[in-house]
Amino acid sequence: MQELINQIREAFDAVPQPSDEELLHPDCMDDCDILQFYGGVRWQDMSDEMIVYNYAALSAFSPKAFRYYLPAYLLWTLRNADSIEYVGEAALRALDPGAPTEMLHDxxxxxxxxxxxxQIEAVKVFLTLLGNHPDLGEYADEALLNHWLEA
Known part of the structure; x- marks a missing residue:
């Protein structure tokens, strides 16, 4: 697992931090899930508590903010895969666009x-590893099948 942690850090460490104006996805009308990210929160400085509290943020982020903050959620999930918190499942669901016929796929x-x-390779390795997890495996497998095997 340490090898994957290093791979994720290397893949995402140089990603530029988005400005406040770049945080919200242009198709989102409400920024309530990302309010704590305004003011320049670095993903490397996010506490476990902040990640748990903001488990839904990935779905509201713009592509630029998603790319920047994703590693914090991936690393939290690796460290806490057996947690009762919803973060791991939320992160995996954020990596699954669903079937092409689903309304929110695009x-x-x-x-x-x-x-x-x-970064794509790091996500694939992450999903493959979690595919064996008894609780999170189904979400990882669905994400792989719905997008990442082709990416």
Missing amino acids: FRKSHYSDLDAG
Whole structure:
């Protein structure tokens, strides 16, 4: 697992932090899920409590903010895969655009548009690893099948 943690950090460490104006997805009308991110919160400085409290933020982020904050959620999930908190499931659901016929498919998929090849590979390894988890595995497998195997 340490190898994957290092891969995630290397893939995302140089991503520029989005400005406040770049946080909210242009198709979202409400920023209530990302309020705590205004003012320049670095993903590397996010506490576990902040991640738990803001489990829904990934779905409201713009592609730029999604790319920037995703590693905090991936690393939290790796460290806390057996937690009763909803963060791990929320992160995995954020990585699953659903079937192409689903109404929100294109919106969900738009979050991944800024990821580069190294970041995509880190996400694939993350999902593959969690595919074996007794509680989170089904969400990881669905995400892989609905998008990441083709990415």
